[in-house]
Structure formats: structure tokens, C-alpha cells
Amino acid sequence: MGVRQITAAVPSTAAHARSVLAAAWTCGVSTDVGQDDLVGAHCVDDDGTVRIVPPADSVLAAAVLCAPHGRPTALLEFADAAPVPVRDRVRARVWLSGELVPDGDELVLRPERAVLENRAGRVGIDLDELAAATPDPLALAEPKLLTHLADAHPEAVEQLTRLITPESLHGVVRVQPLAVDRHGLTLRLERVRGQADVRLAFHRPADDLGALTERMHCLLASAHQISRRGM
Structure with missing residues (x-):
């Protein structure tokens, strides 16, 4: 018997990267x-343009002074960490490289290369696709959603494991919600040694919190039906 789940749609590489950029609060800068490591010093425009206000005492500010025309080349790193405490909390990283161009008090990145790394590996991102992509509509709300699910509704997380084959649960000592986006919910299955992630797809994409609530209720109803059949 296979895993009891709908074939899971996933965000495109560009959309995944835009979600990481939208939600990241910190930014690593190499020049x-x-x-x-800058905290709260960057923002991302609707078209994906990254802007940084370098602190006066930062290495980045020094790089601006040393670079020709005040335009240092830089590698920016954005990490996507799970809001729920799990092993290997970093779910993805996005790297952007290019020239930082002064614009008033800000530096604007003119990207030359973009790379996304997640558990599936590392892949380059077409810059036009990155600029055209939009973040997942749940990206900014995801931390609160997942911590609420883990802290206030552990019984719901446990019930959702009924959508996974017993073979996949062998040796599992803890299950935590790892990620959620418009296409589905990902659970982290932790064993004494190692872990695995299982994605539970929604029957339709959830583009707002109201739709997400309905999709989660559908998953729980499916899990409840499996529970009753197993009695």
C-alpha cells in the first residue's frame, strides 16, 4: 500500500525562492x-528587487567605501528556518550574487545569478522567472500557523499521520509540522537516528487563511475516515 496522500503539487523553484526572500529577516552578505550577518536591514520589493540599508559600522559599509564608484560586488544569503523546533531546521537557502548600487541611503542589488538549495538539492534560478514570480500567499503567516498547530493542536498532528502508511511511520518517535504553503502541509517524521519529510497535498490551492482552514479540515476529515475504517 502506498502513502495515503494526493500527489503533492509543489511551488516552482522561482516561487519558492521568492517566498524565502519575502519571509527572511536576516541576510548574510559576503564582499x-x-x-x-545583517538583521532587519533589507527589504524586497514586489518585483523581487533586494534593497539593503548598511549599518554605519558594518563590514558592508566599509565595502562600499572601498569599492570603485561605491558599487561592491556581493553574495547575499537568505536562510529559511523552520519556526517549529526540529532537527536540521534550515529548510532552504537562497543565494543572490551581483553588484550593489547606491540609491540614496540604500544599496540595490543588481543580480547576476540566483541559486536555491533545499532538501532536493541545489538549482540555479532564471532571473526573469525570479522577478516575475510571487511569494506564496501564506509565507508571512506560516511561522504563526505552524507554531500554533504544533503547540495548541498536537492531537491534530497525530491524527494527520493516519494519512501516511504504517511502514513510513516505523521507528518514528516524534512528528512535527515542518512547512505549509498554498499547495500542502509537510510533516517532519523524526526517528532516533535520522528523519524524513512527508507532504500532504491540499485538494485545491489555499490562497488565503480562510481557504487554508478549509483545506486543513478536509485533511483531518480524511484522516478521521481512515481511523474509523481501521477500528
Whole structure:
């Protein structure tokens, strides 16, 4: 018997990267002068343009002073960490490289290359596709949604495991909600050694919180039916 789940749709690579950029609060910056880890110093425009306000005492500010025309080349790193405490919390990373161009008090990245890394591997992203993509509509709400599900509704998480084959649950000691997007919910199955992720797809994409509530109720109803048949 296979895993009891609908074939899971996933976001495109560009959309996944845009979601990481939209939700990231920190940004790692590497230049010829050195490295910085900046907190709350960047923003991302609707078209995907990354803007940074370099702190006055930062390595990045020094790089601007040393670079020709005040335009340092840089590698920016954005990490996507699971809001729920699990092993290997970093779910994905996005790297953008290019030239940082002064625009008033800000530096605007002119990207030359973009790369996404997740559990499936590392892949380059077409820059036009990245600019045209939009973040997942649940990306900014995801941390609160997942922590609420894990903390307030552990019984619902346990019930959802009935959508997974018993073989896949062998040796599992803890299950946590790892990620949610418009296409589905991902559970982290932790064993004494190692872990695995299982994605439960929604029957239709959820483009707002109201739709997400309905999709979650449908998953729980399906799990309840499996529970009753197993009695």
C-alpha cells in the first residue's frame, strides 16, 4: 500500500525562492572586504528587487567605501528556518550574487545569478522567472500557523499521520509540522537516528487563511475516515 496522500503539487523553484526572500529577516552578505550577518536591514520589493540599508559600522559599509564608484560586488544569503523546533531546521537557502548600487541611503542589488538549495538539492534560478514570480500567499503567516498547530493542536498532528502508511511511520518517535504553503502541509517524521519529510497535498490551492482552514479540515476529515475504517 502506498502513502495515503494526493500527489503533492509543489511551488516552482522561482516561487519558492521568492517566498524565502519575502519571509527572511536576516541576510548574510559576503564582499571582498569581509562578511556581515545583517538583521532587519533589507527589504524586497514586489518585483523581487533586494534593497539593503548598511549599518554605519558594518563590514558592508566599509565595502562600499572601498569599492570603485561605491558599487561592491556581493553574495547575499537568505536562510529559511523552520519556526517549529526540529532537527536540521534550515529548510532552504537562497543565494543572490551581483553588484550593489547606491540609491540614496540604500544599496540595490543588481543580480547576476540566483541559486536555491533545499532538501532536493541545489538549482540555479532564471532571473526573469525570479522577478516575475510571487511569494506564496501564506509565507508571512506560516511561522504563526505552524507554531500554533504544533503547540495548541498536537492531537491534530497525530491524527494527520493516519494519512501516511504504517511502514513510513516505523521507528518514528516524534512528528512535527515542518512547512505549509498554498499547495500542502509537510510533516517532519523524526526517528532516533535520522528523519524524513512527508507532504500532504491540499485538494485545491489555499490562497488565503480562510481557504487554508478549509483545506486543513478536509485533511483531518480524511484522516478521521481512515481511523474509523481501521477500528
